[in-house]
Amino acid sequence: MRIVVDRDLCQGHGVCESEAPGVFEVGKDHQVVVLDTAPSEDRRSELEAAVRFCPTHALSLVDD
Numbered sequence: 001m002r003i004v005v006d007r008d009l010c011q012g013h014g015v016c017e018s019e020a021p022g023v024f025e026v027g028k029d030h031q032v033v034v035l036d037t038a039p040s041e042d043r044r045s046e047l048e049a050a051v052r053f054c055p056t057h058a059l060s061l062v063d064d
């Protein structure tokens with residue numbers, strides 16, 4: 001499982017960080033940083049919530 005971010009869409013709302021702390025972090029530049037690019041399967045539900053609730057639909061999960 002991999003996280004893909006469309007940086008043109010991210011506006012730094014930080015919803016992803018709230019849903020999956022430790023995986024996402026929003027910096028002062030209002031861009032998301034993915035701290036854990038290949039998270040373990042047991043975090044899938046948190047990550048799916050982050051994808052679903054991102055207001056700009058900047059996130060997606062890819063299964064390798």
Ligand code: SF4
Nearest residue numbers: 010011013014016054
């Ligand atoms: S919730 Fe979406 S728009 Fe907000 S910081 Fe995360 S990826 Fe960016």
